[in-house]
Amino acid sequence: MQRRIITVASGTLACASLAVLSSCFSNSNDPAAPTTYTVSGVAASGSPLVGAVVVLTDSKGATVQSASTDASGHYSLTTRGTAPFVLTTSFNDVDGTPALLSAVLVPTSSAATASVTANLNPLTSLVTQRVLGLVPSAAPTATQIATAAVTKASITAAIQSVTTALQPAYTALNVPAASVADPIGSAYQASATDPVDNLFTLARFNVHAGQVAVGTGSARVVVSIPATGATSTPVSTVAAASLAALGAGPTTTAIQNVIVVIGENQTFDAVFGAYQAPASQAVKNLLSQGIINADGTPGPNFALAVQNQGVAQSTYTINPTRGAAYATLPQPELIGVLNSQLQAQGGVPDPRVPATLPDGPFQNTTYAAYALSANNPLGNLTGDPVHRFFQMWQQTGGNNAKLDMFTWVATTTGQGGDTSGVTPANPSQGGELMGFANMSTGDAPYFKSLATQYAISDNYHQSIMGGTGANFFAMATADVAYFNTAGAVATPPANQIENPDPMASTANFYSQDGYSGGSYVNCSDAAQPGVGSILSFLGSAGVKPNCDAGKYYLVNNYGLGYDMNGNAQPIGANNYTLPPQTVPTIAEALAAKGVSWKWYTGGREAADVTADAAAFGVPVAVAQGAQYNTIGDPLVASSKVMGSASLKAGLAGLTTLYSDIAAGTLPAVSFVVPKNLDSGHPGYSVPAKYELFLQGLIAKVQANPTLWAHTAIIITTDEGGGHFDTGAIQPVDFFGDGPRIPMIVVSPLARTNYIDHTYHDHASVLKFIERNWRVAPLSSRSRDNLPNPTSTSADPYLPSNRTAAIGDLMSMFAL
Known part of the structure; x- marks a missing residue:
């Protein structure tokens, strides 16, 4: 015992x-111990999803998140959950709608560890939606997964139904059978060389709608692949042949001509602040937020835009200490307004506007009528707000979260003491920057007409904080110009380096800033004046500044290194001229690809201004000097363009533009800059003049039906001109982004009466051109390398990527 x-x-x-x-x-x-699965794959939709988070949900509803996807869209995560697994990640669908990519799998393994592949792309998403019997708007619940009764057989059946509908498209593009037999688990890359990804580029997959558009023109068909029920009949032979022709052609869409028109100095709210969205859509502007009423008077949420005064600063900061609000808005001034002799006035009060306006946005067309008249060909001009780099950073705080510093910064700094007529005693700025046109009462009728017929964006931004020169340069390069000597990085004259620290005994008047002085900044050195505050903000947001060591970047307006004929201009302490640049341009990239292009600038040709000279009674040379936008012709800054006869030949005027349109010889890619007096720039132009210019240009294109059928006219401004705007700003790097500006796509291929919320800036125009003509990004540091944004329905405006992201405009088209 x-x-x-x-x-x-x-x-x-x-x-x-x-x-x-x-x-x-x-x-x-x-039961045996659960297998530890390492799940990895690529998340993409014609381009990789970068900075996205993939969520795995197991059969019990437990979730695991991946780290951010890398530059190739690759992710990896580990789970000990119980299969089946559903993977989801946010993305912006083909129409810009925030949606989810998804994948589903039922791995089986008796080993302690196992690795499985799960790609997430439009094809896997259509499969997953049919397996689940729903279009997920979030990670699915355990009940939804259980109800779907997910098995390997149900996944195979869903793949087969999708394949049946799309097989002719697969065959047309030579997509290997193995790639689509198991799109979730097969090898896949987000690259133009991958046949499946090429399919996503050429066919238009609308995941949340369960539709795929195949082919172009009359051959285009839309195949329905819903989450439940039968799929459409397979892609037709005609549509498949059209898709194959598109794949073999020069463009990835039916768009064969792009005309980019760039006016000047208007924010989105300054023009579209009272625009009313179509039914079932939304717009973010002064009216929709209740800041104003439809009649232009202060609305119930006017306080959102009330302007505060700041407290006197000792060093530059983008987040000034706030003081009290203004009792009334400072009276708008006439700074920059041309008189009848075409001479600009200084900073004096605008007698048309009362000094007792409420402290916030006001309808400026109440005092300066919007419409043009026969006896006032220039229009009812208004003052020109300050629009410079450090001022705009300080006005917006980098993200435009507070909206309250626009007026105080403008009225305390002006255009800087290095600008003639601007002094600490009179910075020559008032409340003119808070003015807006009122579409609800009839202002901007042509812009409104275009918006209702075609597509607009309420989330398109100027690329660089500040003014014209840097933003036109960004439109041509997706980059920033810098000081150099014969191409080598160098230090500019001391008087040309920005110092936004306030002068002694002033509230905020910068020590060295202005059009005849401080305009360069070395943002790689945090000790440089003004730099530290911006770098600190970017660091807290996890944003890389993109500042090369030792480079002094030009962030405000200077003349260009050549004149329009290619003659080098002097560089020195008293020459406010940018040295010739070697920054890669879109002109060089297109030429290297064999894609035709021209940059048409109003006033470049004498014939452009002959009528103007007669109307104003001045010599043609004088009219040309007044009308030609020198810094709006940014390729003149490039030593490679101006040093090449073939590239230089792409620089032309409006006379040539109109001739090319009429003759049907317009190049594939055109950039168009109006004459100064037609640009919409405050002081010497008005938005109504820009409307008139656009109306004439669009009519000329439409008069050539063959050209119009495959043309996209992309309309914007260079920058916001310092006007107030309520849109949130994504910090992309040290240089911007800046406030929202208008963006309209006019084309028979544009979406109709549509408002796009995808985050865009000037690099988006280049990304669109590059994607359509299969052109690589311009350089390793240019913004056209940035990934496309992902967003959520909770916030469709700011990208949810864990990295800076810029759209490519494709969501504005119904291709």
Whole structure:
């Protein structure tokens, strides 16, 4: 008996001592330990999803998140959950709608660890939606997964139904059968060389709608692949042949001509602040936020835009200490307004506007009528707000979260003391920047007409904080110009380096800033004046500044290194001229690809201004000087363009533009800059003049039906001109982004009466051109390398990527 007790005790002790290593008391019916799965793959939709988070949901509703996807869209995560697994990640669908990519799998393994592949792309998403019987708007619940009764067989059946509908498209583009037999688990890359990704580029997959558009023109068909029910009949032979022709052609869409028109100095709210969205759509502007009423008077949420005064600063900061609000808005001034002799006025009050306006946005067309008249060909001009780099950073705080510093910064700094007529005693700025046109009462009728017929964006931004020169340069390069000597990085004259630290005994008047002085900044050095505050903000947001060591970047307006004929201009302390640049341009990239292009600038040709000279009674040379936008012709800054006869030949005027349109010889890519007096720039132009210019240009294109059928006219401004705007800003790097500006796509291929919320800036125009003509990004540091944004329905405006992201305009088209 005792021996038996000792035996049992010994066994019990042995079992207890081994319990940490094994389940000593378990029986043969206990389940095996769950397998640890490493799940990895690529998330993409014609381009990689970068900075996205993939969420795995297991059958019990437990979730695991991946780290951010890398530059290739690759992710990886580990789970010990119970299959089946559903993976989801946010993306912007083909129409810009925030949606989810998804994948579903039922791995089986008896091993302790196993690795499985799960790609997430439009094809896997259509499959997953059919497996689940729903279009997920979030990670699915355990109930939704259980209800779907997911099995390997149900996944195979869903793949087969999708394949049946799309097989002719697969065949047309030579997509290997193995790639689509298991799109979730097969090898896949987000690259133009991958046949499946090429399919996503050429066919238009609308995941949340369960539709795929194949082909172009009359051959285009839309195949329905819903989450439940039968799919459409397979892609037709005609549509498949059209898709194959598109794949073999020069463009990835039916768009064969792009005309980019760039006016000047208007924010989105300044023009579209009272625009009313179509039914079932939304717009973010002054009216929709209740800041104004439809009649232009202060609305119930006017306080959102009330302007505060700042407290006197000792060093530059983008987040000034706030003081009290203004009792009334400072009276608008006439800074920059041309008189009848075409001479600009200084900073004096605008007698048309009362000094007792409420402290916030006001309808400026109440005092300066919007419409043009025969006896006032220039229009009812208004003052020109300050629009410079450090001022705009300080006005917006980098993200435009507070909206309250626009006026105080403008009225305390002006255009800087290095600008003639601007002094600490009179910075020559008032409340003119808070003015807006009122579409609800009839202002901007042509812009409104275009918006209702075609597509607009309420989330398109100027690329660079500040003014014209840097933003036109960004439109041509997706980059920033810098000081150099014969192409080598150099330090500019000391008087040309920005110092936004306030002068002694002033509230905020910058020490060295202005059009005849401080305009360069070395943002790689945090000790440089003004730089530290911006770098600190970017660091807290996890944003890389993109500042090369030792470079002094030009962030405000200077003349260009050549004149329009290619003659080098002097560089020196008293020459406010940018040295010739070697920054890669869109002109060089298109030429290298064999894609035709021209940059048409109003006033470049004498014939452009002959009528103007007669109207104003001045010589043609004088009219040309007044009308030609020198810094709006940014390729003149490039030594490679101006040093190449073939590239230089792409620089032309409006006379040539109109001739090319009429003759049907317009190049594939055109940039068009109006004459100064037609640009919409405050002081010497008005938005109504820009409307008139656009109306004439669009009519000329439409008069050539063959050209119009495959043309996209992209309309914007260079920058917001310092006007107030309520849109949130994404910090992309040290240089911007800046406030929202108008963006309209006019084309028979544009969406109709549509408002796009995808985050865009000037690099988006280049990304669109590059994607359509299969052109690589311009350089390793240019913004056209940035990924496309993902967003959520909770916030469709700011990208949810864990990295800076810029759209490519494709969501504004119904291709």
